[in-house]
Amino acid sequence: MFYRDGFFWGMHLIWWAIWFVALGWIFFAPSGTSDAEINEDDPVTTLKIRFAKGEISKEEYEQSRNLLRSDK
Template identity: 35%
Template sequence: MNWIWWTVWFILLVWVFATPYNIPGQRHAKENALEILKRRFANGEIDHKEYEERKAVIEKK
C-alpha cells in the first residue's frame, strides 16, 4: 500500500512541475519590455512614432 502513495506523490509532483507555462490559469512567463511595447502598438494604444522612440530607448539599454 505504501508504494501506491509514493506513486501518487510522484505523479502529482511531475504534473505540477512539468505543466507548460501557457495554460490559461496557470503560471505565465513574464513579458519583457519589448514584447509589451509590441503588444501596445498592435492594439493601437500608441502610434508608430512613439513605438519607434520607445523601442530605441529599450534597445539602448
C-alpha cells in the first residue's frame, strides 16, 4: 500500500536518522566534568578564589601562597 509511492521508505529513513542522532548524542556527548571543576582541587586556585571573594586579607593570601609554594 505505502511501498509504491515512497511514503513508507521516507518515514523509515527519518526514524533511522533519529536513532543515529540519539545514539551519537549518548555516546559522544561531553562528560559532566569540566577542566574548571578539576582545577578547583588545586589549593592555590582555592586560595585565589578566597582572596578574590574577600574572605582573606592580602597578607594572609601571600603568606599562605608562599607556604604552599615552598612545599612543592
